[in-house]
Amino acid sequence: xxxxxxxxxxxxxxxxxxxxxxxxxxxxxxxxxxxxxxxxxxxxxxxxxxxxxxxxxxxxxxxxxxxxxxxxxxxxxxxxxxxxxxxxxxxxxxxxxxxxxxxxxxxxxxxxxxxxxxxxxxxxxxxxxxxxxxxxxxxxxxxxxxxxxxxxxxxxxxxxxxxxxxxxxxxxxxxxxx
Amino acid sequence: xxxxxxxxxxxxxxxxxxxxxxxxxxxxxxxxxxxxxxxxxxxxxxxxxxxxxxxxxxxxxxxxxxxxxxxxxxxxxxxxxxxxxxxxxxxxxxxxxxxxxxxxxxxxxxxxxxxxxxxxxxxxxxxxxxxxxxxxxxxxxxxxxxxxxxxxxxxxxxxxxxxxxxxxxxxxxxxxxxxxxxxxxxxxxxxxxxxxxxxxxxxxxxxxxxxxxxxxxxxxxxxxxxxxxxxxxxxxxxxxxxxxxxxxxxxxxxxxxxxxxxxxxxxxxxxxxxxxxxxxxxxxxxxxxxxxxxxxxxxxxxxxxxxxxxxxxxxxxxxxxxxxxxxxxxxxxxxxxxxxxxxxxxxxxxxxxxxxxxxxxxxxxxxxxxxxxxxxxxxxxxxxxxxxxxxxxxxxxxxxxxxxxxxxxxxxxxxxxxxxxxxxxxxxxxxxxxxxxxxxxxxx
Numbered sequence: 336x337x338x339x340x341x342x343x344x345x346x347x348x349x350x351x352x353x354x355x356x357x358x359x360x361x362x363x364x365x366x367x368x369x370x371x372x373x374x375x376x377x378x379x380x381x382x383x384x385x386x387x388x389x390x391x392x393x394x395x396x397x398x399x400x401x402x403x404x405x406x407x408x409x410x411x412x413x414x415x416x417x418x419x420x421x422x423x424x425x426x427x428x429x430x431x432x433x434x435x436x437x438x439x440x441x442x443x444x445x446x447x448x449x450x451x452x453x454x455x456x457x458x459x460x461x462x463x464x465x466x467x468x469x470x471x472x473x474x475x476x477x478x479x480x481x482x483x484x485x486x487x488x489x490x491x492x493x494x495x496x497x498x499x500x501x502x503x504x505x506x507x508x509x510x511x512x513x
Numbered sequence: 514x515x516x517x518x519x520x521x522x523x524x525x526x527x528x529x530x531x532x533x534x535x536x537x538x539x540x541x542x543x544x545x546x547x548x549x550x551x552x553x554x555x556x557x558x559x560x561x562x563x564x565x566x567x568x569x570x571x572x573x574x575x576x577x578x579x580x581x582x583x584x585x586x587x588x589x590x591x592x593x594x595x596x597x598x599x600x601x602x603x604x605x606x607x608x609x610x611x612x613x614x615x616x617x618x619x620x621x622x623x624x625x626x627x628x629x630x631x632x633x634x635x636x637x638x639x640x641x642x643x644x645x646x647x648x649x650x651x652x653x654x655x656x657x658x659x660x661x662x663x664x665x666x667x668x669x670x671x672x673x674x675x676x677x678x679x680x681x682x683x684x685x686x687x688x689x690x691x692x693x694x695x696x697x698x699x700x701x702x703x704x705x706x707x708x709x710x711x712x713x714x715x716x717x718x719x720x721x722x723x724x725x726x727x728x729x730x731x732x733x734x735x736x737x738x739x740x741x742x743x744x745x746x747x748x749x750x751x752x753x754x755x756x757x758x759x760x761x762x763x764x765x766x767x768x769x770x771x772x773x774x775x776x777x778x779x780x781x782x783x784x785x786x787x788x789x790x791x792x793x794x795x796x797x798x799x800x801x802x803x804x805x806x807x808x809x810x811x812x813x814x815x816x817x818x819x820x821x822x823x824x825x826x827x828x829x830x831x832x833x834x835x836x837x838x839x840x841x842x843x844x845x846x847x848x849x850x851x852x853x854x855x856x857x858x859x860x861x862x863x864x865x866x867x868x869x870x871x872x873x874x875x876x877x878x879x880x881x882x883x884x885x886x887x888x889x890x891x892x893x894x895x896x897x898x899x900x901x902x903x904x905x906x907x908x909x910x911x912x913x914x915x916x917x918x919x920x921x922x923x924x925x926x927x928x929x930x931x932x933x934x935x936x937x938x939x940x941x942x943x944x945x946x947x948x949x950x951x952x953x954x955x956x957x
Contacts, residue, residue, distance in 0.1 A: 392528060420532035422595075424619045432538045477541035488540065490623040 430472035664827035676702035686826030689876030708752030716758030734783020
């Protein structure tokens with residue numbers, strides 16, 4: 336049992352049912368209450384016209400400036416924009432290791448971005464994995480070498496599809512100790 | 514293992530440092546950042562980092578200059594140069610100056626993962642290599658040459674004096690006295706120890722096979738030569754070649770061998786290209802080569818070429834003081850390998866061993882102990898566990914030669930003169946057994 340709650344902050348257009356499913360699966364994985372809080376984050380400040388992408392570091396900072404809950408909550412911003420960090424061409428998400436805040440984006444998880452047929456079920460599954468993965472980092476978990484663990488590093492969609500949506504036994508143990 | 518790798522990020526842009534820091538931290542690496550080359554160099558003076566990711570363009574000292582300074586401090590440091598303005602010229606320059614790789618910002622996440630994984634693998638291999646090299650000394654020390662007797666102490670002293678040189682060595686001694694062990698000890702204590710020691714059992718090969726084995730052959734050189742094959746001399750390049758049973762080689766091979774030893778070059782069977790190889794040669798024989806030279810069966814020039822140093826390994830019967838030590842050594846060796854508790858030996862059994870002449874020398878003793886550990890049921894090795902033949906021990910034979918003759922004949926009869934099985938039982942090779950049969954005239 337993790338003695339803290341998780342707050343989902345949707346910053347973009349997400350369907351209510353989509354968000355409910357994410358909240359339920361995240362709550363089930365971490366065995367803690369999950370709330371959804373809708374706030375407005377000014378995305379324009381993080382937009383880089385040169386790269387036509389959104390700076391994940393800036394979005395993370397913007398999220399962390401919000402006063403949303405008590406100090407023990409883990410907060411994850413849910414986006415639907417193309418994220419980057421200055422050194423990398425793109426990222427799926429970003430988190431403060433052993434911190435409070437994380438962000439994840441559904442943008443690059445969509446089949447249609449890669450010339451494939453749209454698949455909402457698959458997108459939802461990928462996004463759930465990404466959200467749990469980033470929240471795992473806020474709980475102090477680093478990348479795991481277990482191929483089915485949700486904490487396994489994934490730089491391509493295929494990596495995300497191959498791994499599972501839950502933590503392996505070793506990562507669970509670490510989270511319990513932490 | 515990868516988690517234990519440390520990374521130093523050197524970049525004047527804070528956002529780059531932060532991005533890389535959080536990216537690597539999520540991978541479990543130990544990360545430190547420096548905002549310029551000067552700070553990085555002062556950090557590196559205090560501690561070592563496995564991987565250094567350095568920006569090329571920085572105010573003050575640039576990445577290339579820093580790379581040169583890092584390499585002068587630690588030539589094994591892995592430096593990856595990053596730049597937003599890639600040109601072929603700077604890439605070539607940095608790689609020439611010893612950079613591990615050169616990448617253009619921003620990277621693809623997968624490229625970064627691959628880059629760090631490759632660098633990590635190199636670090637792990639380097640560490641493993643260093644560890645293994647440091648273990649080589651202890652693994653191949655002369656510790657396997659057990660004994661306190663004057664005879665074996667002399668051998669150890671001779672090994673110590675001859676090992677660091679490049680001289681050829683002839684090791685003489687009866688079968689089973691540990692001649693190959695002496696050769697290994699010489700190799701292991703020489704400067705060639707990080708290179709292979711290649712053994713060739715000359716007595717086990719026919720002349721044509723030995724020629725192909727030693728010199729290698731080209732594809733199609735003879736029927737069955739389907740591929741090019743390196744010879745043992747080629748394999749032993751920078752290392753040592755150990756020619757066992759050297760006295761058995763034919764006159765033709767003696768001439769060939771002499772030429773190779775003189776020139777350190779040879780031609781593969783069926784080939785026409787001269788191949789050079791830098792090897793040290795160590796030979797072993799249980800024959801009296803000097804006598805063979807006098808009899809004209811071994812070339813005098815080859816004998817003197819090989820016999821720069823002669824080490825004679827005494828037979829076990831001449832160093833009986835070592836038997837208790839050897840017994841304990843083999844008990845420990847086989848109990849450990851068979852996962853059995855350490856056994857002791859019954860005094861009566863040890864006494865019988867001390868009285869026994871051991872015609873098969875240490876090989877026979879080792880075999881005896883191994884067998885006793887396998888068949889024995891108690892916590893001690895008892896006399897009954899030892900394969901002494903009462904009839905033979907109690908018989909009237911007195912000379913060692915008569916004893917060996919009777920013993921070999923008895924084992925031959927036991928196996929209905931099946932040479933392979935008898936040789937296996939006696940723990941000698943078939944050539945040695947044939948030589949014994951010939952020597953004692955056991956076959957009419």
